[in-house]
Amino acid sequence: MDQIRRLLLENKAWAQSKVEVDQEYFTKMAKDQNPTYLWIGCADSRVPPSEITNTDPGEMFVHRNIANLAIHTDMNFLTVLQYAVKHLKVPHIIVCGHYNCGGVRAAISTKSLGLVNNWVRNIKDTYFTHKAEINGISGEMNQVNRLVELNVMEQVKNLSHTSIIQKSWLNGNYPIIHGLVYDLNTGLLKTLVKIDGSSEMDPIYKYEF
Numbered sequence: 608m609d610q611i612r613r614l615l616l617e618n619k620a621w622a623q624s625k626v627e628v629d630q631e632y633f634t635k636m637a638k639d640q641n642p643t644y645l646w647i648g649c650a651d652s653r654v655p656p657s658e659i660t661n662t663d664p665g666e667m668f669v670h671r672n673i674a675n676l677a678i679h680t681d682m683n684f685l686t687v688l689q690y691a692v693k694h695l696k697v698p699h700i701i702v703c704g705h706y707n708c709g710g711v712r713a714a715i716s717t718k719s720l721g722l723v724n725n726w727v728r729n730i731k732d733t734y735f736t737h738k739a740e741i742n743g744i745s746g747e748m749n750q751v752n753r754l755v756e757l758n759v760m761e762q763v764k765n766l767s768h769t770s771i772i773q774k775s776w777l778n779g780n781y782p783i784i785h786g787l788v789y790d791l792n793t794g795l796l797k798t799l800v801k802i803d804g805s806s807e808m809d810p811i812y813k814y815e816f
């Protein structure tokens with residue numbers, strides 16, 4: 608079957624299945640959104656956030672890019688973050704990496720891969736900071752997987768260093784930021800780190816408002 612035709616047919620069946628359970632499903636959904644989570648994840652097709660967390664439309668605001676990066680000069684990411692925190696007031700932000708991430712593998716290699724070189728450059732810095740630990744791990748896959756974890760924790764820190772998050776923490780203790788990693792081999796998520804407004808931060812990163 609035509610690949611796009613398949614999608615449209617599946618969509619029709621899905622919409623119908625929702626209406627069969629609740630006639631008002633889409634009219635209610637169309638009114639507004641009030642998501643509980645902002646998900647910052649990898650663009651990898653094997654890590655679809657709603658599917659692996661069994662969440663419904665309306666529950667999760669989503670931003671995805673290669674290797675789930677939260678970069679201070681990325682206007683796309685910052686706009687999503689500001690909208691989610693300031694306007695949607697999400698109580699939870701999730702940074703989700705996954706083992707065997709191609710973006711992290713690209714960062715740990717010296718192969719030139721085009722624009723990806725620039726995009727994953729920050730991960731090279733994370734590798735450089737933790738070089739002794741990573742080089743002490745046996746097996747390339749294990750090294751990549753440790754860097755995947757360190758990269759998630761780095762992005763959680765990056766989030767806490769934004770004025771958007773710090774302003775929100777000043778007004779309350781939200782959002783709580785969770786660093787998770789997904790295992791492609793088991794389908795399971797694991798928590799690596801969890802921080803909120805009471806977590807420690809080096810003073811150089813703290814803004815005075």
Ligand code: CO
Pocket residue numbers: 649650651673674675705707708709710711
């Ligand atoms: Co990935």
